[in-house]
Amino acid sequence: MIAPPKPDLITVNIDGREIAVPKGTNMIEAARLLGIEIPHFCYHPKLTVAGNCRMCLVEMGLPALDPATKQPLMDPATGRPKINWVPKPTIACFTNAAPGLHIRTTTPLVKDCREGVMEFLLINHPLDCPICDQAGECKLQEQATGYGRGFSRFVERKNVKPKRTALGPRVMLDDERCILCSRCIRFCQEVAKDDVLGFVDRGSYSTLTCYPGRRLENNYSLNTVDICPVGALTSTDFRFKMRVWFLKTTPSICAESSVGVNTEVWSREGVIHRITPRRNDEVNDTWMADSGRLLYKQVAAAHRLTEAKVAGTGVPADEAVVKAADLLKRGGVAVVGSGRSSVEEQFLTRKLAETLQAPAWLVGRVGQGDGLLISADRNPNVRGALVTGLIKAIPDVGDATPPSRSSGDGGVADPAGIRVGGLASLAAQIDAGKVMAVLSVGEDLVEAGLTAAQLGKAAVVYLGTHANATSAAARVVIPALTVFEKNGTFINQQFRLQKFAAAVPGPRGVADDLVTLSRLVHAAGGPALAGEVNGLWATLAAEVRQFAAISFASLPATGLLLDPAEFAGLRFAEGETLHFKPAAGAPR
Ligand code: SF4
Ligand code: FES
Numbered sequence: 001m002i003a004p005p006k007p008d009l010i011t012v013n014i015d016g017r018e019i020a021v022p023k024g025t026n027m028i029e030a031a032r033l034l035g036i037e038i039p040h041f042c043y044h045p046k047l048t049v050a051g052n053c054r055m056c057l058v059e060m061g062l063p064a065l066d067p068a069t070k071q072p073l074m075d076p077a078t079g080r081p082k083i084n085w086v087p088k089p090t091i092a093c094f095t096n097a098a099p100g101l102h103i104r105t106t107t108p109l110v111k112d113c114r115e116g117v118m119e120f121l122l123i124n125h126p127l128d129c130p131i132c133d134q135a136g137e138c139k140l141q142e143q144a145t146g147y148g149r150g151f152s153r154f155v156e157r158k159n160v161k162p163k164r165t166a167l168g169p170r171v172m173l174d175d176e177r178c179i180l181c182s183r184c185i186r187f188c189q190e191v192a193k194d195d196v197l198g199f200v201d202r203g204s205y206s207t208l209t210c211y212p213g214r215r216l217e218n219n220y221s222l223n224t225v226d227i228c229p230v231g232a233l234t235s236t237d238f239r240f241k242m243r244v245w246f247l248k249t250t251p252s253i254c255a256e257s258s259v260g261v262n263t264e265v266w267s268r269e270g271v272i273h274r275i276t277p278r279r280n281d282e283v284n285d286t287w288m289a290d291s292g293r294l295l296y297k298q299v300a301a302a303h304r305l306t307e308a309k310v311a312g313t314g315v316p317a318d319e320a321v322v323k324a325a326d327l328l329k330r331g332g333v334a335v336v337g338s339g340r341s342s343v344e345e346q347f348l349t350r351k352l353a354e355t356l357q358a359p360a361w362l363v364g365r366v367g368q369g370d371g372l373l374i375s376a377d378r379n380p381n382v383r384g385a386l387v388t389g390l391i392k393a394i395p396d397v398g399d400a401t402p403p404s405r406s407s408g409d410g411g412v413a414d415p416a417g418i419r420v421g422g423l424a425s426l427a428a429q430i431d432a433g434k435v436m437a438v439l440s441v442g443e444d445l446v447e448a449g450l451t452a453a454q455l456g457k458a459a460v461v462y463l464g465t466h467a468n469a470t471s472a473a474a475r476v477v478i479p480a481l482t483v484f485e486k487n488g489t490f491i492n493q494q495f496r497l498q499k500f501a502a503a504v505p506g507p508r509g510v511a512d513d514l515v516t517l518s519r520l521v522h523a524a525g526g527p528a529l530a531g532e533v534n535g536l537w538a539t540l541a542a543e544v545r546q547f548a549a550i551s552f553a554s555l556p557a558t559g560l561l562l563d564p565a566e567f568a569g570l571r572f573a574e575g576e577t578l579h580f581k582p583a584a585g586a587p588r
Pocket of ligand 1: 181227
């Protein structure tokens, strides 16, 4: 484990209470630490300050200094430094913590400012809350209730602006709800680096739009929906599908790549309705890619495996496990693990390989990184396989030019340009007759480069979530759970151990992968290991050096950095992303 560095602290005073905060902390954030809310719309902790909504107005003061000595003047009545209060209100979002800084957030002047700003914002905002998709998470609605005057003096007609404008394939704009905070514009400029949005016209007629001939279609477009404080921007995938107060959220990790974006999965009665980013300042800030938000669709995919089969016939899962163990115990076995499996599953896969005295492979998955939140390594957990000892080297997916799907010599490219492979030596061993049975834990061996002919030469046991060429060829098929249906951990590109939780139950009758794998280990003659995550972590902490003193329950929500030193000589696929730089001198 690696401890984070300690910041420089300075003391500020908010509403008479002192707090020490890191130098330069924004005063909205400093107040938040004291449990004091400074209402705001345009401020966002991960964007530059625009200062255009004026909702965060506060009174500000600094210690008065003696002009001669430059020392603070003392107030004889209180015995404390005298404060020079600025006569006009100041926006808190553009004020950073400085030594001795004082702010007041509850005075009559501040209250009057907030009421005035709310009244102005609501002049042209439609009163369509009952049919607005933002209901339940609308900052304008919340702050009108908390800080508004409760009535309007506006008797003229409201402006009418464009409704239901598709800014791009995934984002819809209701312009009359827009409060012109410019968060979406700044996000596109500063984070997505796709300067596509802007305001046109002046005053009450200001309108958000795309530049002529452009569309909001970058792979981060849905972050504008997340940060829009009102219902102006909505997701075409989610809008009008479900009221948010019916949904529960579960912390999860995006499995799209080794960045390990922290997410929240929103579900109701076993059905997932959307995925949004979860803040982790060390990994993804408050952002995630659009493509990662769609991964939940795999849960209800039509080709989901829900029944254990032996030789194509449905059997109880226990019987399939026994048949699989019998088949694998005959010898000449190879184990293929997955970089999409959790740390716990990879540990059990290693135990199974040891029990069977079988060599283990891992399927590699390499694509183009986007320099932001999708890395070149499209497996979320290759480092888990290294740390648990399932593999010793990074899978080699072959050269830049992908070989053909039928060659079986190192990798194939899928339609998204992701190269999948790493089984070239396994293919050779099957061809040479040295491997007669293959256990695949969650990987389609054909997608990974084995040919149908090679699969025909080996008895295949497949533990997986969806039907594919491997499940079709397998002697034994055991259905498994998706990342949304189980508890576990991944180790991301920074060697950060991060946990995810089950958001929805798996299909009826499908056992947790840990249960299936631990039963397989035992049936193959190995040790009895826990088939659930908390119990298994006692074994992981005892047997894996990097996990000493760690338990699943105590793992922080933002993860724990492991020491990557022992893997420094390996050639990882990732280039630079938002909070990751490949180590200097690392092999590339
Ligand atoms: S659409 Fe939303 S995020 Fe964009 S400027 Fe308007 S209110 Fe702000
Ligand atoms: S938050 Fe909008 S001006 Fe400060």
